[in-house]
Amino acid sequence: MNNKLKLGINIDHVATIRNARGGLHPDPIKAALIAQSAGADNITAHLREDRRHISDIDIKKLVKKLKIPLNLEMSPTNEMLKIAINTKVKRVCLVPEKRKELTTEGGLNVLKNKKRISYIIKKLKNYNIKVSLFVDPCIKQITACKELKVFSVELHTGEFCENKRNKKKEFLQIKKCAEFTKKNNLECHAGHGLKYDDVKEIAKINEISELNIGHFIIGEAVFFGLKNSIIKMKKIIENSRKRNFYLKSA
Ligand code: PXP
Secondary structure, three states: OOOOOEEEEEOHHHHHHHHHHOOOOOOHHHHHHHHHHOOOOEEEEEOOOOOOOOOHHHHHHHHHHOOOOEEEEEOOOHHHHHHHHHOOOOEEEEOOOOOOOOOOOOOOOOOOOHHHHHHHHHHHHHOOOEEEEEEOOOHHHHHHHHHOOOOEEEEEOHHHHHOOOOHHHHHHHHHHHHHHHHHOOOEEEEEOOOOHHHHHHHOOOOOEEEEEEOHHHHHHHHHHHHHHHHHHHHHHHHHHHHOOHHHHHO
């Protein structure tokens, strides 16, 4: 089996940098369009209840401007349900959310919150929105996802990425869960905390058809783009010393 492994780019942290100054730069929509032109298969954005990075307007603009699918990450609340329906997104990934967490800590507890999650899924499906559930690599959780008849499951890879001592055990657990997901006719996605070295391993699991990566890629973009940004600024400074428009017309 050698099926394509798709790559979704999470642009949340472009918005984190923008929001640090409260302005418009850097624009996550521009980042999404660059990702699209670089070959990304989808764009992922998490509209958090506290709006710490991506905003409601960002979501509207992304829906309007992207040619590739937008994968809206959201918690299973009525507020988010309304936004997903009103903005006409085609894909939603339900994730757990705690106000004080720095990032999504662990997957959804589908077993414990089946009634609420099932309600949200039914409503989303009425609008032909494909639903994915972000869960820990745990067979019982995936079984619960299957019972809720979702389109896909996204396995939380955070434990694998962070675990330095027992990486093999975490890897085998993800592999087992990916096989189980596929066997149950659900698409299997994976993401969280993935870096180059982690991807080298996770990409070997053929049952996984999509990876969603954000923080590391945005971090790497700083290093890849820093030199060019400084060179461009230096050029502007040098050229501006040669031609001083404001002083000439004063
Ligand atoms: N997938 C899901 C469901 C997530 O919640 C996140 C983080 O927002 C990611 C993937 C991307 O994680 P990271 O930013 O660590 O690459």
